Amino acid sequence: xxxxxxxxxxxxxxxxxxxxxxxxxxxxxxxxxxxxxxxxxxxxxxxxxxxxxxxxxxxxxxxxxxxxxxxxxxxxxxxxxxxxxxxxxxxxxxxxxxxxxxxxxxxxxxxxxxxxxxxxxxxxxxxxxxxxxxxxxxxxxxxxxxxxxxxxxxxxxxxxxxxxxxxxxxxxxxxxxxxxxxxxxxxxxxxxxxxxxxxxxxxxxxxxxxxxxxxxxxxxxxxxxxxxxxxxxxxxxxxxxxxxxxxxxxxxxxxxxxxxxxxxxxxxxxxxxxxxxxxxxxxxxxxxxxxxxxxxxxxxxxxxxxxxxxxxxxxxxxxxxxxxxxxxxxxxxxxxxxxxxxxxxxxxxxxxxxxxxxxxxxxxxxxxxxxxxxxxxxxxxxxxxxxxxxxxxxxxxxxxxxxxxxxxxxxxxxxxxxxxxxxxxxxxxxxxxxxxxxxxxxxxxxxxxxxxxxxxxxxxxxxxxxxxxxxxxxxxxxxxxxxxxxxxxxxxxxxxxxxxxxxxxxxxxxxxxxxxxxxxxxxxxxxxxxxxxxxxxxxxxxxxxxxxxxxxxxxxxxxxxxxxxxxxxxxxxxxxxxxxxx
Amino acid sequence: xxxxxxxxxxxxxxxxxxxxxxxxxxxxxxxxxxxxxxxxxxxxxxxxxxxxxxxxxxxxxxxxxxxxxxxxxxxxxxxxxxxxxx
Numbered sequence: 001x002x003x004x005x006x007x008x009x010x011x012x013x014x015x016x017x018x019x020x021x022x023x024x025x026x027x028x029x030x031x032x033x034x035x036x037x038x039x040x041x042x043x044x045x046x047x048x049x050x051x052x053x054x055x056x057x058x059x060x061x062x063x064x065x066x067x068x069x070x071x072x073x074x075x076x077x078x079x080x081x082x083x084x085x086x087x088x089x090x091x092x093x094x095x096x097x098x099x100x101x102x103x104x105x106x107x108x109x110x111x112x113x114x115x116x117x118x119x120x121x122x123x124x125x126x127x128x129x130x131x132x133x134x135x136x137x138x139x140x141x142x143x144x145x146x147x148x149x150x151x152x153x154x155x156x157x158x159x160x161x162x163x164x165x166x167x168x169x170x171x172x173x174x175x176x177x178x179x180x181x182x183x184x185x186x187x188x189x190x191x192x193x194x195x196x197x198x199x200x201x202x203x204x205x206x207x208x209x210x211x212x213x214x215x216x217x218x219x220x221x222x223x224x225x226x227x228x229x230x231x232x233x234x235x236x237x238x239x240x241x242x243x244x245x246x247x248x249x250x251x252x253x254x255x256x257x258x259x260x261x262x263x264x265x266x267x268x269x270x271x272x273x274x275x276x277x278x279x280x281x282x283x284x285x286x287x288x289x290x291x292x293x294x295x296x297x298x299x300x301x302x303x304x305x306x307x308x309x310x311x312x313x314x315x316x317x318x319x320x321x322x323x324x325x326x327x328x329x330x331x332x333x334x335x336x337x338x339x340x341x342x343x344x345x346x347x348x349x350x351x352x353x354x355x356x357x358x359x360x361x362x363x364x365x366x367x368x369x370x371x372x373x374x375x376x377x378x379x380x381x382x383x384x385x386x387x388x389x390x391x392x393x394x395x396x397x398x399x400x401x402x403x404x405x406x407x408x409x410x411x412x413x414x415x416x417x418x419x420x421x422x423x424x425x426x427x428x429x430x431x432x433x434x435x436x437x438x439x440x441x442x443x444x445x446x447x448x449x450x451x452x453x454x455x456x457x458x459x460x461x462x463x464x465x466x467x468x469x470x471x472x473x474x475x476x477x478x479x480x481x482x483x484x485x486x487x488x489x490x491x492x493x494x495x496x497x498x499x500x501x502x503x504x505x506x507x508x509x510x511x512x513x514x515x516x517x518x519x520x521x522x523x524x525x526x527x528x529x530x531x532x533x534x535x536x537x538x539x540x541x542x543x544x545x546x547x548x549x550x551x552x553x554x555x556x557x558x559x560x561x562x563x564x565x566x567x568x569x570x571x572x573x574x575x576x577x578x579x580x581x582x
Numbered sequence: 583x584x585x586x587x588x589x590x591x592x593x594x595x596x597x598x599x600x601x602x603x604x605x606x607x608x609x610x611x612x613x614x615x616x617x618x619x620x621x622x623x624x625x626x627x628x629x630x631x632x633x634x635x636x637x638x639x640x641x642x643x644x645x646x647x648x649x650x651x652x653x654x655x656x657x658x659x660x661x662x663x664x665x666x667x668x
Contacts, residue, residue: 048603048636055601066604072611073644080645 032058035067042070105197111190113138113154125171125197138195153180157193174201212392212415230272231544232467235566238265239473242569246480269566273546274330274413284324284420285552288444291318291353291372294325298332299351306340308347308378315354319443321372327417328441334410335376335437342380342435350377355443366424366440374439383429391427457482457576459509462497464488464526465542466517470565474512474542477569481576483510490517491526499533507534510581512563515543515550523550527558538579542567587662588622595629595656602626602633603640610641610661617646620663629656637661 039061040050056064099106105122109115115133123130127144138154139145148155156164157180166178176197183192241262248254292314299310321328339349352375358366383391390396392415411427418425422442429435461483465471475485486501486508488494494513501507511530515523523541530537540561543551554562561575592609594602606626616622626637634657638648641661649660 043603046603046607046636047639049632051601064601064604064608069604069608069611073607073640076611076614076644080643083645 032061035061039066039070042067046070046073104199107138107142107195107197109138109154109193109195111158111192113148113193115141116192122197153178153195154193156180157182158190161190168200168204171197174199175204176200208389231269231565232470234265234269234272235544236469236473238262238269238566238568239477241265243473243476243480265566272544284327284417285546286322286324286421288320289323289325289328290320291374294328295332295351295353295374298329299336299349302333302336303340303349306343308340308343308349310336310349310351313350313352315352317355318353319355319370319372321421321441321443323421323441324417328421331414331417331439332374332376334414335439338410339376339378339380339435339437342382343378344380348379351375352377356440358440367422367442370443371423371440372443374441375436376439377434377436379434382431382433382435383427384431388427388429392425457573457581459576459581460484460486460501460506461510461512461581462486462488462494462501462508464490464494464511464513464517466490466514466520470514474567477567477572478512481569481573483576483581490520491522491529494526495529495533498530498537502534509538510576510579511537511539512542513539515541515545515548523559524557531558538581540575540579587620588616589625590622591625591627593627594633595627597628597630602628602630603636606633606637606659607640610644610646614644617661618663623660623662626659626661627656628659631657633657634659 036051036053043050043066051061051066099119102119102121105125106119107115107122107125108117114135114137118126118130118133126133126141128136128141133141137148139148139152143149151166153164153166156166161182161184163179163181166180169176169178177200179196179198181194181196182190183194185191241258245255245258245262248258292312295314296312303310336349336351340347343349352373354373354375356371356373357369358371359368387396387398391411396412415425418439418441424440426438427435428438459482461478463471463474463478463485464487465474466489471487475487478485486497488497494511498508498511513523513526517523517526520526527539527541530539538560539558540563541550541554541557541559542563542565544565545551546562546564550557550559551562551564554560560579563571563575590609590613592605594605597605609624609626610617613622613624617624626633628634628637634650637659638650641648645664647662647664649662651658651660
């Protein structure tokens with residue numbers, strides 16, 4: 001340190017300079033200290049430690065320019081943040097697009113069950129104004145309730161803290177699968193719950209339809225298996241009853257008992273045919289039918305024991321349909337009987353028939369074209385929501401068993417018949433309000449009619465059947481109406497007998513043959529051999545299954561007629577007359 | 583694929599934090615453009631453990647891919663482009 005030469009003016013200056021120097025040093029010290037403080041602040045923001053004075057001396061600190069470096073780094077951090085924000089915005093837009101275009105309803109709730117967001121599809125599900133649901137509790141806007149319901153997906157997600165599924169949730173008359181997924185925060189707590197509502201109503205219906213078809217197929221295998229034997233037994237029973245009736249006076253009490261037995265046997269025959277119909281084994285024997293007459297005939301019969309009133313409303317100029325009259329009569333009968341049983345006291349059954357045109361994309365899966373729609377409506381007890389999906393199931397009934405009660409085949413066979421006519425059938429019902437049953441049948445623009453009759457006949461007949469019981473009864477019945485009857489067990493026997501008879505000058509006027517002779521080729525082989533010898537031969541094919549392909553298309557195979565077993569005398573007489581035998 | 587990249591190695595062994603960080607940041611600022619393009623990478627060699635946290639954190643905030651490897655007696659901190667990350 002310099003000391004004073006007091007009177008020297010330069011010493012004065014020197015002192016002043018010293019003072020200024022000290023002041024400047026202090027200022028520099030303060031500035032560096034300020035810089036270190038600010039640099040430490042910035043370093044802390046960068047997530048690192050403060051600078052230690054021994055690590056960088058003051059001049060190196062200024063030379064290194066930490067503020068410049070950190071400013072440059074901040075610039076990069078900001079640019080990166082902007083890029084990240086832009087990418088986030090794109091990701092948000094992507095999620096929003098997926099969110100809104102999803103075919104399922106999506107609802108996002110906070111952990112207090114309040115609506116945070118929802119997609120477009122979800123708007124359709126709110127019970128309250130969709131514009132005012134944000135922030136409201138889910139149970140208010142979805143369930144329309146004042147409190148959380150007992151079955152609640154949100155509640156389960158909150159409790160289990162994992163995704164949960166609620167299947168077959170009934171809501172607004174439709175069925176949903178609900179998936180609930182938690183969104184967990186970094187502390188492991190549920191922050192959001194995402195609920196996805198998938199409408200499975202249509203899928204469920206399709207599955208039920210498929211299950212129904214499968215049931216029909218199973219019933220078909222069962223029914224087809226027993227039909228042949230059952231019908232042969234019935235042929236014998238009915239035939240013998242017919243024969244026995246000819247042996248007693250119609251006034252005799254025995255005849256009365258025989259009539260009862262015949263009537264019961266005919267019911268057994270109808271039951272077999274119903275089973276075959278349910279099974280879809282039967283092909284409809286179609287002809288042009290006038291719908292109003294058929295409806296009225298079938299309805300009058302079905303309502304014989306009912307006090308209900310029937311109102312008809314048939315459209316003028318109703319198209320005719322190409323259908324199996326007996327089967328369709330059964331359909332109308334079954335539905336009207338159900339309606340009669342549903343209404344009590346002075347119930348009303350309204351039956352309408354109208355022409356409709358179905359276009360492509362019809363919800364009932366009908367092909368485009370003209371249809372006759374038959375609607376049978378009652379104001380009866382209706383069908384419960386629980387039972388409605390089962391009404392077309394074979395053997396489903398709510399009527400209990402026993403005489404005049406249901407066997408559960410009415411609507412099942414009706415459904416099967418309508419399907420085999422390329423039509424459709426739909427039933428809607430409300431418990432306590434009534435039921436509406438709609439039938440759609442492909443329509444035609446033209447119509448036609450047919451007739452029937454019976455008399456006594458003379459001539460020669462030959463019966464081919466491998467079942468003795470059938471040969472016996474058929475022989476007796478044909479004899480009884482005046483025919484001279486011979487028998488054949490198979491195709492060879494039949495053709496030989498036919499040829500011999502022709503050569504001997506006493507030809508057969510009519511041939512009746514079973515459709516199926518095991519290990520022989522059956523009716524198909526027999527008719528071709530027969531027609532090869534005599535193209536004018538008159539042959540009738542016979543089977544217990546009226547829907548056998550040869551029975552339905554008998555003319556195509558060269559037959560003159562078809563006779564369904566078990567047959568009655570009047571049926572044999574009618575066919576003989578039609579074919580001009582005798 | 584990384585093998586063909588131009589690599590600049592910066593040896594900051596013997597330096598303490600935060601000086602190591604400031605040196606690292608200065609280099610990242612200088613070569614940032616080329617690193618982002620994916621045409622080069624920076625490798626810092628350090629024996630300071632704090633730096634294995636401060637440098638990667640800062641570089642990640644700036645939008646770089648960072649990889650830390652321990653070799654015999656130092657750490658290698660590699661700074662590359664984000665898209666080039668495995």
